[in-house]
Amino acid sequence: MDIPGQSPNNSPARRTRLTGLLLASVALALFIGSILGGWVSVK
């Protein structure tokens, strides 16, 4: 999906990958956060 002549730092493919990575990171953070939250509340 990279477009010739366009900066690879701002290509649609890169934006798509970054969106996916950002969302996956949020999900992972929430998973770890919920367990840490449980641990803190019963500590």
Next chain:
Amino acid sequence: MEATVPGHADTHAHGHPPSGLMRWVTTTNHKDIGTLYLWFSFAMFLVGGMMALTIRSELFQPGLQILEPERFNQMTTLHGLIMVFGAIMPAFVGFANWMIPMQIGASDMAFGRMNNWSFWLLPPAATLLVVSLFVPGGAAAAGWTLYAPLSVQQGMGMDMTIFAVHILGMSSIMGSINIITTILNLRAPGMTLMKMPLFVWTWLITAFLIIAVMPVLAGAVTMILTDRHFGTSFFNAAGGGDPVLFQHVFWFFGHPEVYIVVIPGFGVVSQVVSAFSRKPLFGYASMVYATASIAILSFFVWAHHMYTVGMPVGGQLFFMYATMLIAIPTGVKVFNWIATMWRGSLSFETPMLFSLGFIFLFTMGGFSGLVLAMAPVDVQMQDTYYVVAHFHYTMVAGALFSAFSATYYWLPKWTGHMYNETLGKVHFWLSLVFFNLTFFVQHFLGLAGMPRRIPDYALQFSEFNQISTIGAFGFGLSQLLFLYNVITCIRSGPKAPAKPWDGAEGLEWELPSPAPYHSWETQPTVK
């Protein structure tokens, strides 16, 4: 909305799918994966339905007939888990896979291989759930809510359920990442956010909800797992833990989950009502804002599921009023659907009938929800059949009816054939009558004090239980008509035009029927 559509040859571009089983195992095509989701969902609907009929058979008369109490609890648990995670959620992900790329002018989903993986995680998870019935100690029997301390104590069936929930959660999260990324990055030129069809909007909001709460459910069941096997005491009071903490964590996931199940249905109904009223949707922007409001509010109402745990009055009041607030955006949506129909040129094909059934019955489920939202009333109704009736009005007449509406609406686009309209209408009316026969009487059972999740009951509840069981069998058998109609439509239905519904709007109807294997390889321009 007008679209400049590339030539027909463009939409038929290169490549035919590989044939045989490997086509389905290795596919990254959104239409193939959508089809897999939909067939898987229907299979799970039948499995969960058989469990429901087993439960209703046991409850046909008082006393124990066909199930041991332990087995009965396993049935209610698996019925709930399979219907929510195996049937309804995958059905809407199937619609999303099929329709979102076609509706926004994208050639496919953003991450094709992850899309394949999202689907193929489901069959092993479903197998784990079903096979857990046959392991020593049987399946999980703590209810679909998996409340501690029961879930900390049960046998290896619970471990299999925990693993299945992890897998199902991963699948949902990956599916949601794909949907959000596709919608935010792959829209056709001119397809601004506020031009997107309502189905796409509702799925965008739903996908954010899934990413926000599914990891919390995964965290909750992970804590159960470590309590069971790794010496922690998150929920074990004997070790200093707190079983009520599980309820808080579970319902922080569980209440948004209700909206995850039904919000894509709102999108379907919005499009179907508009198409069969032959009018643009009334209040498009307010529909979007109302949906977002419902999603946001759903994070602040979780404890209305647990009024009886011994919450301070201030807490009860907060959750009571926050819950009642949700009626406002929901009312906006119902008003808009009715206003769309007002002075419209209405026709009542099967998709419209199911959408109208949705509006009427889901609103009834909403009203009984308001009754239950009131803390002093809920203290009386908690864990009675009134609650069972309430959530089946939202889950069955809500989510399932909108799924049927979507299937009949888009089936000509998927298959290139028309379904049998008469059979579709018979399916709707039988479903409507038997649904109410099954669940309306359960309100009375609940008000009279019959508790849920029990295999036996006092003699005075017999008549309503018998009516409910007859309704359940009628409802279950009616669904075979749907299966027959879909199969005959695929194999031998009359040819469908590109746009079989004259009031339908949207890019999907610019494509021929059946939609080509690869669509929008050259993006359309939306004006």
